[in-house]
Amino acid sequence: MKEYICIVCPLSCDLTLTDTAGELSVAGNTCKRGETYAKNEYTNPVRMLTTTVAIKNSTHPLLPVISSAALPKNQLRKCLDILYKLKLTAPVKEGDLIVANIADTGVDIISAKTVSVL
Numbered sequence: 001m002k003e004y005i006c007i008v009c010p011l012s013c014d015l016t017l018t019d020t021a022g023e024l025s026v027a028g029n030t031c032k033r034g035e036t037y038a039k040n041e042y043t044n045p046v047r048m049l050t051t052t053v054a055i056k057n058s059t060h061p062l063l064p065v066i067s068s069a070a071l072p073k074n075q076l077r078k079c080l081d082i083l084y085k086l087k088l089t090a091p092v093k094e095g096d097l098i099v100a101n102i103a104d105t106g107v108d109i110i111s112a113k114t115v116s117v118l
């Protein structure tokens with residue numbers, strides 16, 4: 001049995017997931033979205049990745065970036081390690097591709113901000 005707090009809406013329902021020989025059942029959800037959330041958390045938890053990377057010759061020392069889609073939770077550390085080693089150079093526009101197919105996940109990392117040359 002696993003317990004989760006649903007983060008899909010502000011009601012924050014307390015969810016209980018039971019795995020009976022591979023048959024998943026969820027209790028405590030007020031709506032169907034909570035059931036889906038708990039099952040996804042149990043079978044394949046994913047998260048959007050947002051962070052900052054170093055950028056030279058820029059009006060700001062750090063560039064905010066975001067993943068183009070949710071990444072497997074167990075790949076986040078590896079993705080962050082790749083991003084923290086980057087040394088970008090301004091200028092960069094919002095939406096520019098920063099890393100394609102990061103860690104072979106099929107997800108791209110894109111710039112979340114336009115930064116100009118210092």
Ligand code: SF4
Pocket residue numbers: 006007008009010011012013028029030031032033034035
């Ligand atoms: S189960 Fe439904 S009502 Fe409850 S927090 Fe999740 S989305 Fe909101």
